[in-house]
Amino acid sequence: MMILKILCFITLLGLQVNLSVADIASTWVYCECKWNDWEGWSDCNSDCFGERVRYRSVNITLKPTCDEFSDCATYDEGQDWEGCNEVCYNGGTVSWLSFYPCYCELGFHGSCCTEVVNCGTPDNVIDGTRVWTSTDYGGVAEYSCNTYYNMTTGDPVRTCQDDFTWSGTTPQCVFAYHCNSSPCINGECVNLLDDFRCDCYDGWGGQLCENDIQPPVVVNCSSNIAINATKRTVRYDWTSPSFYDPHGNDLDIVSNYPTPFFVFPWGDYTAQYVATKPSNGLSTECAFNISVRPTPCEELNIPINGARLCNGWRADYGQFCMVTCQQNYTIGAGDKSFQTMYVCGASGTWIATGPIPDCQVELESISEALHYQPEYETYSFDGSCDSNVIVTSLQNLYLERIVSPGGFRELCTQFPDECVPENVVVKCGATI
Ligand SMILES: *[C@@H]1O[C@H](CO)[C@@H](O)[C@H](O)[C@H]1NC(C)=O
Numbered sequence: 001m002m003i004l005k006i007l008c009f010i011t012l013l014g015l016q017v018n019l020s021v022a023d024i025a026s027t028w029v030y031c032e033c034k035w036n037d038w039e040g041w042s043d044c045n046s047d048c049f050g051e052r053v054r055y056r057s058v059n060i061t062l063k064p065t066c067d068e069f070s071d072c073a074t075y076d077e078g079q080d081w082e083g084c085n086e087v088c089y090n091g092g093t094v095s096w097l098s099f100y101p102c103y104c105e106l107g108f109h110g111s112c113c114t115e116v117v118n119c120g121t122p123d124n125v126i127d128g129t130r131v132w133t134s135t136d137y138g139g140v141a142e143y144s145c146n147t148y149y150n151m152t153t154g155d156p157v158r159t160c161q162d163d164f165t166w167s168g169t170t171p172q173c174v175f176a177y178h179c180n181s182s183p184c185i186n187g188e189c190v191n192l193l194d195d196f197r198c199d200c201y202d203g204w205g206g207q208l209c210e211n212d213i214q215p216p217v218v219v220n221c222s223s224n225i226a227i228n229a230t231k232r233t234v235r236y237d238w239t240s241p242s243f244y245d246p247h248g249n250d251l252d253i254v255s256n257y258p259t260p261f262f263v264f265p266w267g268d269y270t271a272q273y274v275a276t277k278p279s280n281g282l283s284t285e286c287a288f289n290i291s292v293r294p295t296p297c298e299e300l301n302i303p304i305n306g307a308r309l310c311n312g313w314r315a316d317y318g319q320f321c322m323v324t325c326q327q328n329y330t331i332g333a334g335d336k337s338f339q340t341m342y343v344c345g346a347s348g349t350w351i352a353t354g355p356i357p358d359c360q361v362e363l364e365s366i367s368e369a370l371h372y373q374p375e376y377e378t379y380s381f382d383g384s385c386d387s388n389v390i391v392t393s394l395q396n397l398y399l400e401r402i403v404s405p406g407g408f409r410e411l412c413t414q415f416p417d418e419c420v421p422e423n424v425v426v427k428c429g430a431t432i
């Protein structure tokens with residue numbers, strides 16, 4: 001490309017040279033043509049890299065037919081052109097190698113660098129001000145926002161660039177002090193750009209913290225209570241929970257126990273207190289369980305060479321146990337028999353009192369057995385106490401004893417679903 005430009009230029013020069021020596025008319029000599037002197041040069045037709053021209057005329061001898069310029073030469077021979085004002089302005093430098101003749105300093109444009117770069121008035125900013133040193137190249141425009149407005153986008157300082165534009169973008173000023181009008185009713189206001197946020201105090205909600213979302217607060221809500229009763233009933237006193245509203249509103253409090261004490265039979269109870277805040281309908285509950293049981297007794301021993309049979313259901317309300325012996329062993333004669341029930345009642349002690357007698361009397365014969373305990377045959381078992389067959393037969397034996405007269409049949413009549421053989425607990429004693 002560069003080489004092509006050079007060639008073109010040389011060709012143009014050569015053409016001018018050729019033109020100045022040729023094209024004399026054939027009648028030049030006959031007409032005795034002579035060139036007059038060149039006139040002065042015309043003004044240059046451009047401030048830079050223009051052309052100027054000078055003319056010359058011919059001095060013709062007045063011969064017949066010799067009265068025209070063309071009798072001496074072609075018309076172009078009467079003109080002489082040359083370049084003029086081959087200068088660049090404003091510090092530009094001549095550049096033969098670019099499309100334009102001048103290579104301009106920054107801030108100047110045009111083929112002769114006479115055009116001064118101007119970016120025009122910088123854009124206006126709403127809710128802010130702008131000042132500028134100059135709109136020419138290198139000029140600086142500074143933006144600022146009015147009081148209570150923050151600059152969000154754009155550049156606070158912009159410079160007029162060589163491409164006739166201001167650098168960066170026009171800033172935007174946005175209102176950022178909504179909190180000045182205290183819009184949050186029960187919270188802290190946080191300024192946001194063109195917006196605000198309310199950080200509500202505890203118990204307040206809503207866009208402006210205008211909603212009371214505080215439920216009643218409970219203090220001293222009792223935990224669950226377990227009571228060992230020594231009688232059929234027990235009086236228990238507790239501390240009522242306290243409720244209050246941090247916002248100071250009245251509360252409605254209801255409870256399923258009108259007084260903070262009650263005489264409880266054995267059983268499970270739930271005390272419930274509910275406080276409701278009529279102003280916003282929110283409520284808070286305090287509930288705790290009260291479990292009343294007879295005082296448990298110490299674990300009974302398991303008879304040697306025998307088995308202990310007890311109820312496995314409702315044992316926390318009362319335990320009913322009896323003894324059986326393996327074949328050829330029996331309990332000694334005395335105040336206890338196979339029909340004695342060991343009952344753990346409310347007092348926390350066994351009646352009859354423990355321990356259970358062991359089956360330590362080894363028998364030689366049935367008649368000898370009857371001497372010790374007449375019910376020996378009913379309450380002895382023939383086989384290993386651990387075997388399923390024996391366990392099942394002992395469980396059934398226990399149920400028969402329970403429902404018989406003097407056998408605490410309420411344990412079955414009150415809880416018929418639980419009074420089944422599988423729920424009888426059989427514990428086998430050591431064999432010696
Ligand atoms: C033409 O040439 C003659 C003789 O050389 C001269 O006397 C005359 O002044 C010239 N005319 C002009 C107009 O120059």
Ligand SMILES: *[C@@H]1O[C@H](CO)[C@@H](O)[C@H](O)[C@H]1NC(C)=O
Nearest residue numbers: 149150151176191192193194
């Ligand atoms: C607004 O500008 C001030 C000063 O720079 C600043 O402290 C405040 O956080 C800005 N506000 C927002 C909402 O950005």
Ligand SMILES: *[C@@H]1O[C@H](CO)[C@@H](O)[C@H](O)[C@H]1NC(C)=O
Nearest residue numbers: 219220221239240241242243
């Ligand atoms: C909570 O119970 C404690 C101990 O019984 C008592 O000192 C306190 O005053 C009670 N608090 C309230 C708010 O009733």
Ligand SMILES: *[C@@H]1O[C@H](CO)[C@@H](O)[C@H](O)[C@H]1NC(C)=O
Nearest residue numbers: 225226227228295296297348
């Ligand atoms: C009830 O009695 C049992 C067994 O004696 C004991 O472990 C428990 O702590 C007692 N509970 C109360 C509340 O006294």
Ligand SMILES: *[C@@H]1O[C@H](CO)[C@@H](O)[C@H](O)[C@H]1NC(C)=O
Nearest residue numbers: 224268269270287288289290
């Ligand atoms: C009270 O007992 C009931 C039934 O066993 C149970 O569902 C509830 O969670 C208990 N309440 C407490 C406060 O432990």
Ligand SMILES: *[C@@H]1O[C@H](CO)[C@@H](O)[C@H](O)[C@H]1NC(C)=O
Nearest residue numbers: 326327328363364365382383
């Ligand atoms: C019990 O004694 C009788 C007669 O002495 C005997 O036949 C039987 O095998 C004994 N039973 C057991 C389980 O030892």
